[in-house]
Amino acid sequence: MSNVKTNSRLSHRVQQIKPSGIRRFFDLASKMDNIISLGVGEPDFVTPWNVREASISSLERGFTAYSANAGIIELRREISSYMTKRFSVQYDPESEILVTVGASEAIDIGMRAILNEGDEVIIVEPSFVSYVPLVQMAGGVPISVGTNNEDNFKVSAKQIEAAITDRTKALMLCFPNNPTGATMNREEMLEIALLAEKHDLLVFSDEIYAELSYDECHVSFASLPNMKERTILISGFSKSFAMTGWRLGFVLAPEDLLAAMLKLHQYSLMCAPTMAQYGALEALKSGMDDLERMKQSYKQRRNYVVKSFKEIGLSCHMPGGAFYAFPSIEKTGLTSEQFAEKLLLEERVAVVPGHVFGAGGEGHIRCSYATSMDNLEQSVERMERLLKKIT
Incomplete structure (x- = not known):
């Protein structure tokens, strides 16, 4: 019998879900002084003024009522135009676009809309920490497919096919990837698309970091032949437009799937939030210059931090997107959690241990370079000091 204590007042499903592995390190760091955090997955830029001003203006004009459930139609039309121009995917703003409270809500309602009890969802890992719990909360079964440093954390169609069973309902992809920064090109995506068609799979494509692709243009999964009808495309404003606290995302999907998600929403x-939607509308209309400025800054920091990690003896693949480096700390002989804890307690640098992101994450740490160059330089110095003590 299990020794795990249960609480009869709580659902069995919720009790089986583990708390976020990231939170423990943030809680520790919050009680310490002189901390440099490379742990937070958000831009270090303030939302551009014109976006803030548009939101303030909406309040001043009295736009404080509920919007349409799917979001203000002006924003949905602008999202439709933006996705067509930037990523060559066309969605009807009336019936195929839903504005959500962050991209996380989009994933949540997408899972709950399609999953029956026991349906399996293949999750390419390392992955964002919410994917597994969201599948479980929807009654599904997460099936891990791990990637590794040797393959630049890319997944192959062969790996995915080996995990497919008669219970497989969907596939969860995130490229550019959190936490590895890995990207996939069109040819690699096409192989997965053919597999989805062969096995009649739905595909969740989390493209929240689409605009932060540094070396190649981002390929939207829904833009591939025959994939729009089986893709639930998730994106938002948090990363590209520095709007994390605004909690605004969107989901694009075929009309029947979107209608089911809209019911849950x-x-x-x-x-x-209505005022956040007016800010997002302004971001899409006039925010591309700010986006490009932030992107170039991230690229400069990416190049610096990967080069610096290698110079102090940590193997680190070059991330093609997002704003994370995922160096290996296997040479230290410590687990990712042990290394992260020592780095925090002894050198006052907060990173996220790789094991919290699932298969393939152990032996690595996630370091966000969405922070100042001064912080990055000091972090590398402190990390090198720790390495000299333990290796």
Whole structure:
């Protein structure tokens, strides 16, 4: 019998879900002084002024009521235009676009809309920490497919096919990837698309970091032949437009899937905050110059931090997107959690241990370079000091 204590007042499903592995390190760091954090997955830029001003203006004009459940139609039209121009995917703003409270809500309602009890979802890992719990909360079964440093954390169609069973309902992809920064090109994506068609799979494509692709243009999974009808495309404003606290995302999907997600959204959240939607509308209309400025800054920091990690003896693949480096700390003989804890307690640098991101993450740490160059330089110095003590 299990020795795990249960609480009869709580659902069995919720009790089986583990707390976020990231949170423990943030809680530790919050009680310490002189901390440099490379752990937070958000831009270090303030939301551009014109976006903030548009939101303030909406309040001044009295736009404080609920919006349409799916979001204000002006924003949905602008999202449609933006996705067509930037990523060559076309969605009807009336029936195929839903504005959500962050991209996380989009994934949540997408999972709950399609999964029956026991349905399996293949998750390419290392992955964002929410994917597994969101599948479980929807009654599904997460099936891990791990990637590794030797393959630049890319997944192959062969790996995915080996994990498919008669219970497989969907595949969860995230490229550019959190936490590895890995990207996939069109040819690699096409192989997975053919596999999805062969096995009649739905595909969740989390493209929240699409604009932060540094070396190649981002390929939207829904733009591939025959994939729009089986893709639930998730994106948002948090990363590209420095709007994390605004909690605004969007989901694009075929009309039947979108309608099911809209029902869940209606009953749980009603609509995304109206004033945030007006800010997002302005971001899409006039925010591309700010986006490009932030992107070039991230690219400069990426190049610096990967080069510096290698110079102090840590193997680190070159991330093609997002704003994370994922160096290996295997040479230290420590687990990722042990290394992260020592780095925090002894050198006051907060990173995220790789094991919290699932298969393939152990032996690595996630370091966000969405921070100042001064912080990055000091972090490398402190990390090198720790390495000299333990290796």
